[in-house]
Amino acid sequence: xxxxxxxxxxxFGYGILLFLIFFIVLPVLTVFLWAFAExxxxxxxLPTKWGFRFxxxxxxxxxxxxxxxxxxxxxxxxxxxxxxxxxxxxxxxARMEFPGKSMFMMxxxxxxAFPRFALIISIAVLFLSLDLVGTFTGVVIIxxxxxxxxxxxxxxxxxxxxxxxxxxxxxxxGASAWQVFRYVTLPQAFPTIAAALLMTFVWTFYxxxxxWLVGAPRIRTMPLLMMQMINNQLVVQYGAVLSVMLWxxxxxxxxxxxxxxxxxxxxxxxxx
Amino acid sequence: MSATAMSLxxxxxxxxxxxxxxxxxxxxxxxxxxxxxIGTLVRPxxxxxxTFSLQSYVFFFTDSYSLTNLxxxxxxxxxxxxxxxxVNLPIALxxxxxxxxxxxxxxxLALFPMFVPGIIICYALIRYMGPNGWLQSLLNLVGFHHxxxxxxxxxxxxxxxxxxxxxxxxxxxxxGLSNxxxxxxxxxxxxGAGRLRILVSIxxxxxxxxxxxxxALNFLGIFGQALMPFMLGPTNPEMMGPFMLRTFAxxxxxxxxxxxxxxxxxxxxxxxxxxxxxxxxxxxEDRK
Numbered sequence: 252x253x254x255x256x257x258x259x260x261x262x263f264g265y266g267i268l269l270f271l272i273f274f275i276v277l278p279v280l281t282v283f284l285w286a287f288a289e290x291x292x293x294x295x296x297l298p299t300k301w302g303f304r305f306x307x308x309x310x311x312x313x314x315x316x317x318x319x320x321x322x323x324x325x326x327x328x329x330x331x332x333x334x335x336x337x338x339x340x341x342x343x344x345a346r347m348e349f350p351g352k353s354m355f356m357m358x359x360x361x362x363x364a365f366p367r368f369a370l371i372i373s374i375a376v377l378f379l380s381l382d383l384v385g386t387f388t389g390v391v392i393i394x395x396x397x398x399x400x401x402x403x404x405x406x407x408x409x410x411x412x413x414x415x416x417x418x419x420x421x422x423x424x425g426a427s428a429w430q431v432f433r434y435v436t437l438p439q440a441f442p443t444i445a446a447a448l449l450m451t452f453v454w455t456f457y458x459x460x461x462x463w464l465v466g467a468p469r470i471r472t473m474p475l476l477m478m479q480m481i482n483n484q485l486v487v488q489y490g491a492v493l494s495v496m497l498w499x500x501x502x503x504x505x506x507x508x509x510x511x512x513x514x515x516x517x518x519x520x521x522x523x
Numbered sequence: 524m525s526a527t528a529m530s531l532x533x534x535x536x537x538x539x540x541x542x543x544x545x546x547x548x549x550x551x552x553x554x555x556x557x558x559x560x561i562g563t564l565v566r567p568x569x570x571x572x573x574t575f576s577l578q579s580y581v582f583f584f585t586d587s588y589s590l591t592n593l594x595x596x597x598x599x600x601x602x603x604x605x606x607x608x609x610v611n612l613p614i615a616l617x618x619x620x621x622x623x624x625x626x627x628x629x630x631x632l633a634l635f636p637m638f639v640p641g642i643i644i645c646y647a648l649i650r651y652m653g654p655n656g657w658l659q660s661l662l663n664l665v666g667f668h669h670x671x672x673x674x675x676x677x678x679x680x681x682x683x684x685x686x687x688x689x690x691x692x693x694x695x696x697x698x699g700l701s702n703x704x705x706x707x708x709x710x711x712x713x714x715g716a717g718r719l720r721i722l723v724s725i726x727x728x729x730x731x732x733x734x735x736x737x738x739a740l741n742f743l744g745i746f747g748q749a750l751m752p753f754m755l756g757p758t759n760p761e762m763m764g765p766f767m768l769r770t771f772a773x774x775x776x777x778x779x780x781x782x783x784x785x786x787x788x789x790x791x792x793x794x795x796x797x798x799x800x801x802x803x804x805x806x807x808e809d810r811k
Contacts, residue, residue, distance in 0.1 A: 261621075261625060263613075263617060264617060264621065264625045264626070264629065265625070267613065267614055267617060267629055268625065268628065268629055268632075270610075271629060271632040271633055272632075274686070275632055275633070275635055275636060275686070276632065277651060277657065277658070277661075278644075278647040278648055278650075278651035278652070278686075279635075279639065279647055281647055281650045281651040281656070281657045282643065282646060282647045282650065284657070285650055293655035293659070293660060294655070294659070294660045294663045295660065296657075296660050296661060296664055336543040336544050336547065337544055339540040339541075340540050340541040340543070340544045340545075342540060343536075343537040343538075343540035343541050344541065347533055347534075347536065347537035347540070348533060348534065348537065349533070349534040349535070349536075349537030349538050349541075350534055350538070351538075352537070355541055355545055357799070357802070357803070358545065358548060359544070359548065360799070360802055361795075361799055362548060362552055363740070363743070363798065364739075364743065364791075364794075364795030364796075364798045364799050365552070365556065365743070365747070365788065365791065365795060366743050366746040366747030366787050366788065366791040367743075367744070367747035367748070368747045368748060368749045368763075368764045368767060368768075368787075369746075369747060369763075369767065369783075369784040369785075369787040369788055369791070370552060370555070370556060370747070370784075371749075372559070372767045372768075372771055372780050372781070372783070372784040373555040373556050373558070373559035373560075373781065373784050374551060374552075374555045375771060375777075376555065376558075376559050376562070376771070376777045376780065376781050376784075377554070377555040377558055377559070379777055392551055393551075395547070396547065396548070396551050396552060399544050399547065399548065403544060457640035457641070457642065457643075459640075459641060459642050459750050460749050460750055463749075463750075463768075464768060464771065464772065467772075474640070474641075474642045477642050477643075477646070478642060478754070481642075481645065481646050481649065481754070482754075487650070490646045491646070491650070494643045494646055494647075498639070498640065498643055501640075502638050505638050506638065
């Protein structure tokens with residue numbers, strides 16, 4: 252510790268820790284408490300009755316299942332489409348020379364330079380005239396746009412990290428371009444690409460604003476259902492149970508993905 | 524095959540590989556944005572043909588409700604930005620210059636919001652800081668009975684947006700701080716520089732670029748948010764996000780919604796240009 256503190260007890264560090272516990276840990280913990288609370292009256296500090304009653308109630312609701320199916324269908328479609336159109340582009344950005352390359356790369360980053368919701372509004376206005384509002388296709392397109400940057404940026408970095416020497420060595424012993432790609436480049440880039448696919452799936456699953464504006468009320472995804480349950484507030488536990496049920500598996504997936512990618516890649520990707 | 528023919532062929536193949544995503548961006552991002560901007564200026568005339576009109580803008584800028592909403596959005600953006608930097612800069616400094624278990628725990632906690640989807644953050648914050656929420660129960664326990672919940676006040680979205688913006692802000696700041704070498708700080712200490720002096724003279728110049736990116740991205744992020752202000756904020760006045768949503772979906776006035784979006788685009792173009800310019804000035808090897 253060379254800069255901030257030379258004191259024996261790290262007041263500064265514990266101060267930050269305390270802040271983070273109150274600001275980040277406790278709100279998340281609240282959701283878990285509510286999910287397992289059958290009864291919790293203010294001002295009791297902990298639920299007055301614990302149990303799983305609301306889990307079976309949530310699981311018995313048909314709207315939960317239909318929203319879950321819609322969300323999974325949407326996320327699978329978007330992730331697959333995104334992979335099909337983005338992975339070749341990522342390979343081109345990493346390994347090929349073509350006119351206007353840096354300009355095209357910039358055009359993807361420039362999508363970040365727009366306020367997101369204003370963009371969604373302008374797309375929705377266009378979709379209104381194309382009769383795409385309230386359709387599965389409309390939601391797929393708006394969510395697909397959301398994934399392009401991630402699905403190009405991360406795989407580009409992955410392809411670029413593959414050693415050129417190894418590729419050239421394979422060429423020298425007579426491998427075709429396809430063989431080099433299949434047996435040298437792809438295996439090395441695969442972990443990062445898999446992580447990008449996983450993140451795309453999870454982010455699409457939870458994408459709310461695009462689905463809300465373009466899909467509602469006919470296409471009802473899981474986040475939209477949760478929004479409705481939170482706003483109605485008749486049964487507090489429904490929102491909590493849904494959150495815990497859906498978020499814990501996705502958290503595990505994302506944590507796995509992040510182990511592969513590392514935080515620095517995000518910051519660098521956005522220009523940090 | 525000659526080298527030029529080879530590179531030409533490669534060039535075409537490269538362009539073919541990127542054609543679909545580039546077209547998708549052009550058709551579904553830039554085209555609708557341009558269309559909605561033009562659509563607010565050029566209107567169909569009754570007898571056929573088109574006419575130039577600023578009417579929808581005149582309405583926006585003479586309508587006190589619209590103006591209040593814009594003002595509320597600017598206020599939220601500025602306050603959130605200042606708080607984001609004020610909260611994250613010390614954490615980033617701590618994480619850059621400290622090793623050990625505590626620093627690891629802090630890093631894990633501070634980056635945690637990245638893994639929490641927006642809708643769950645909203646739910647968690649409502650249950651935690653809302654009226655009769657867990658925070659109030661906890662404060663009651665220690666004898667504090669004057670808790671005023673920020674939920675559905677202008678501070679509600681501010682808190683939600685700080686939650687949401689924290690991981691990215693922190694990552695970019697840490698990435699900026701990692702450019703500073705330990706040696707340069709130790710050298711400064713050796714010649715007797717105090718902490719403040721090191722912060723002002725060595726650290727600040729190094730992270731100006733990061734601060735710029737953080738401000739631009741968060742400005743765009745906050746202006747372009749609808750979910751948090753909708754779930755956590757008041758309805759009157761409301762931020763541009765929910766305002767546009769309501770104008771489009773409930774009032775069913777796409778023209779006025781486009782006008783609001785265009786005004787949002789214009790204000791955000793300042794941050795957008797700053798962001799793109801700072802990207803363009805990055806070291807070459809990153810961009811290639």
